[in-house]
Amino acid sequence: MPNRYLVIFLYLFIPLYGFSQQTLKVTKKVSDDVKEVYHVLASDGRTKTGLYQAFYKNKTVVANGGYSNGKRTGVWQFYNRNGKVVQSYNFDRNQLYYEAPEDTTSSLHYAVDKQLDSASVVTKPVKIGGVYFGYLPYVSLFKIPGQLSELNRDAMTAVVELLISPGGRLADYKVHLYYTVLAQNVAEIPMNLKLPDPNDLTFTPATLNGVPITSRVLIRCKVKSNGRLDFN
Template sequence: MRYRYIILLFCLYISVTGFAQELSTVSRKLTNNISETYHVLANDGITRQGIYQALYKKKTAIASGSYLGGKRVGIWHFYDSNGTVVQSFNFDKQLLLYEAPEDTTSNLHYFIDRTLDTAKTAVQKITKPVRIGGRYYGYVPYVALFRMPKRISESDFDYSNMKAVVELLVSPGGRLADYTVHLIYVPTAYAVDDITMNLKLPNPDDLVFVPATFNGEPIACRVMIECIINKNGTLDFAR
């Protein structure tokens, strides 16, 4: 019994000293409107540890959770720009706990390569792709990565008269298969340019989705994200 007690005290000591490691705080912008704050181990400046939070316009949480040794742990909550929970995910169990219904005001649109039989609508079931991180924070990496090409930034286009649509093709295997940004001149709906983005994303996890399904069968699906173009040539979600 005494031996077990000593082992327990040792484990508690390791746990306490592990969490007492000196941390540094990192704050940075992901887009013009979205920023994140997290902590890293001071001795390496890389490994994330402790509480994480992402904010919309510095006041509304769009993601909250914790890191341990550089990995997401426990239950994370993800919100839209109004602070409404859109998804909860348990990273310890790799389990989706909650996914809010999507309404018609969403700036995400989905397209599948299937012809629907209108006579059998009642028995046809379609599910959209699911991105861990929800329909707002989860899609930030694809919006934040874009920078206006030099050939356009040096032209006389007025960004206030343009919008962007980020198009993602999610394969039946739940992988990002194509990533394109369409630049559109709003007054005429004229496509200014279609820019193919590199699929070698900084975070490999951003290639992973839960695929769309049609009657239980995984299928390819295109996700279209409506965006605004900032004055500096970066993107943000359309409101």
Template sequence: MLKRYLLLFTALFFVNICFAQDTIQIKRKLSGHVTEIFKVLKSDVNTRQGSFRAVYKNKIPVPSGMYVNDKKVGLWRFTDPNGVILQTYDYTYKRLFYEAPEDTTSHFRYLVDKELKEGDKVTKPIKIGGRFYGYLPYLTLFTLPNEFKTIDRDDLSAVVELLISPGGRLADFKVELTAGVLNQPLTTINMNIKLPDPADLVFTPATQNGEPIASRIRIRCVVNSSWHLDFE
């Protein structure tokens, strides 16, 4: 019992030392409506330390959680722009506690690259970060090519397609651009999968009867005033 108390005291002492370090607050625009707010060490501005949140229109914290020595720790909460919880995930124990169900109004569609039989049990691929914040990096990485900027933005639509391998890695990333009420195809743009954040390459893969399989995630989007993408 004494040993257990000593271990607990040591852990608490370590955490207190971590958070006692001098930090500075950083604000960084992630998209037109989302701003990340977090702290970094004064001694090393590349090391995040302490609370993290990203707020939608300066109001709704779409993710909120904690960093220790530049690593996400503990339970993180991810919401949509209305504050509805989409996902909760414990980074310390690598455990998904909650993933919100989807219905036909969802901007997301999932396809598996395998023939399905009656009675098969299939699970969708999951991105840690939820169906809003978790997918923002893919939308903001796209910029509308100059040759299409003469088209009225209201006439433009896009579908982001992500191919996820059975190992849970991003294998392909493309954007299909369409125009008009009939969504006439304009072009398909293959995006570079060497993403700035390696975490954006990692997914929980789809499964068929408990076995990981390849899948595709398709996300309906619109072109915003910055020539990037927003959820439809």
């Protein structure tokens, strides 16, 4: 009888041990200040599974959720750099649960190419990930090109401009560089729409009186000493 129980114990233990060996932990930089930590299937080294987290300066969580077979699943929470929740999104239902209101301190501004009046009801475009983590890819992908490397970066600011179609697609992506004191446009640099993550091409479009419209997202940024950008 004891041998029978030993066999049953080993039968139960082996699958559990094997499962623990099926994933690998990955830590990767998203930007100068943000890193992501997640697991992938050991069988292919690519398919994300289980808990996903992104950290600002190694301590503040800015994204928290889960993956199943390479796809985001369940409810994800997204935060600003101070750790405040700015968005909750359910990927199983494709439903936005919560979006924090923005105030005058936000680095993001929105524009529509429509004549508005007092009766107009306009909604802004929405990016999964919220106003920080969701827009981080467009800010972090830019670096001052070599031909502009001699410019005084301490005297510069930048605006990342995203054009969002009524269908919720990223239609144009560019960066404007300015001299702060003179408010002079130094350069307008087009960016490649072939982004590393195809999900960064999709938005919930802006609407005017319930009808999707073209909109622009303008992200005010500061230029760092290494030629990269950060939210203003």
